[in-house]
Amino acid sequence: MRRVFIALLFVLGFGAVQAQSAAIPEITFDQLLQYKTHTTDTIYVINFWATWCKPCVEELPAFEKLNQMYGGRSRVKVLLVNLDSKKNMDTRLLPFIRSKELKSKVLFTDVVELNQRLEEIDPTWSGAIPATLFSGKTAAAKIFYEGQMTFEQLDVKVRQLIKIK
Amino acid sequence: MKKTFFSILLSTLTFFVARAQQDGYAVGDTAKDFSLLNINGKVFSLNQLAQAKGYIVVFTCNHCPFSQAYEQRIIDLDKKYAPLGYPVVAINPNDPVAEPEDSYPNMIKRAKEKGYTFPYLLDSTQQTAKIYGAKRTPHVYLLSKTSANILRVEYIGAIDDNFDDPAAVKEKYLEKALEAVSKGSKPVVTLTKAIGCGIKWKKP
Numbered sequence: 001m002r003r004v005f006i007a008l009l010f011v012l013g014f015g016a017v018q019a020q021s022a023a024i025p026e027i028t029f030d031q032l033l034q035y036k037t038h039t040t041d042t043i044y045v046i047n048f049w050a051t052w053c054k055p056c057v058e059e060l061p062a063f064e065k066l067n068q069m070y071g072g073r074s075r076v077k078v079l080l081v082n083l084d085s086k087k088n089m090d091t092r093l094l095p096f097i098r099s100k101e102l103k104s105k106v107l108f109t110d111v112v113e114l115n116q117r118l119e120e121i122d123p124t125w126s127g128a129i130p131a132t133l134f135s136g137k138t139a140a141a142k143i144f145y146e147g148q149m150t151f152e153q154l155d156v157k158v159r160q161l162i163k164i165k
Numbered sequence: 166m167k168k169t170f171f172s173i174l175l176s177t178l179t180f181f182v183a184r185a186q187q188d189g190y191a192v193g194d195t196a197k198d199f200s201l202l203n204i205n206g207k208v209f210s211l212n213q214l215a216q217a218k219g220y221i222v223v224f225t226c227n228h229c230p231f232s233q234a235y236e237q238r239i240i241d242l243d244k245k246y247a248p249l250g251y252p253v254v255a256i257n258p259n260d261p262v263a264e265p266e267d268s269y270p271n272m273i274k275r276a277k278e279k280g281y282t283f284p285y286l287l288d289s290t291q292q293t294a295k296i297y298g299a300k301r302t303p304h305v306y307l308l309s310k311t312s313a314n315i316l317r318v319e320y321i322g323a324i325d326d327n328f329d330d331p332a333a334v335k336e337k338y339l340e341k342a343l344e345a346v347s348k349g350s351k352p353v354v355t356l357t358k359a360i361g362c363g364i365k366w367k368k369p
Contacts, residue, residue, distance in 0.1 A: 052229075086329075111360050127323075127358045128301035129360060129363060
């Protein structure tokens with residue numbers, strides 16, 4: 001009886017883990033690039049981060065605040081592109097997202113694939129994270145920033161892009 | 166005539182100096198030697214390894230998961246290429262205030278635990294990282310020594326194309342560059358980029 005119970009627990013636990021994995025959409029590089037090359041009225045604020053990256057974790061609340069302030073139906077969309085290792089998704093990334101109660105949209109992308117094409121995100125990107133791409137409609141409305149940002153810095157850039165038609 | 170030549174030379178030099186200060190080294194640049202504290206308590210400079218034909222200078226650290234993922238590969242590179250004249254020289258550029266795990270005592274501890282066979286240097290002023298243009302860890306600079314004892318930057322970038330799984334590596338960028346340089350030719354791929362931990366700069 002007890003064994004059945006343990007087995008049941010295990011199956012349920014496994015099911016739960018599976019369900020959580022599905023909660024974070026994985027996107028390919030081509031899909032990621034569409035957020036840069038898009039020509040819609042949306043302003044994407046795309047932050048590249050990882051749970052192990054201290055300055056990334058420190059600046060997450062600023063992105064959360066931005067998401068909360070603009071969010072909803074506004075033109076501004078915050079995307080947190082996670083660069084953890086895939087094997088740590090269930091053990092590290094999901095518990096992290098839950099514990100921090102992140103409300104912004106989190107996407108997962110494969111670093112190995114990203115490394116091949118970093119230049120396409122921005123030619124100036126050294127590869128260091130945190131890094132953030134602000135992507136408006138036109139070529140003039142793309143800003144790339146390598147390094148940690150405060151909410152005020154984020155907000156200034158977003159307001160700047162809102163003005164660019 | 167002479168004056169024109171000198172002014173052109175001067176402006177060219179100024180241009181190079183200005184660029185070096187801004188972005189660090191590009192492939193083909195002449196690299197500067199440095200004097201940094203090694204984990205054995207002594208100051209280390211590249212010229213102390215007088216027999217070397219070149220150096221694998223790696224900006225790395227203790228705490229960064231990408232550095233950790235590459236740690237064994239860095240040790241293996243030294244084992245393979247130091248006897249061929251290209252030893253590894255590792256430099257930790259991080260501010261220990263920002264990242265206590267990268268402090269000097271922790272460097273000594275980590276090197277001992279993992280059995281580093283190469284110098285592991287503390288860039289306490291972060292000047293070497295700035296001069297080289299290192300931005301992240303790990304960040305590799307392959308240097309060759311010319312007959313005139315000039316250090317030429319041959320390759321800048323990643324060790325290979327898969328940090329996560331050494332078995333899944335398709336391109337060993339650094340080793341390919343090393344093979345070319347050790348044969349006296351120029352590497353085909355001289356610059357790669359990869360996600361890494363941003364260097365923890367001292368707060369001004």
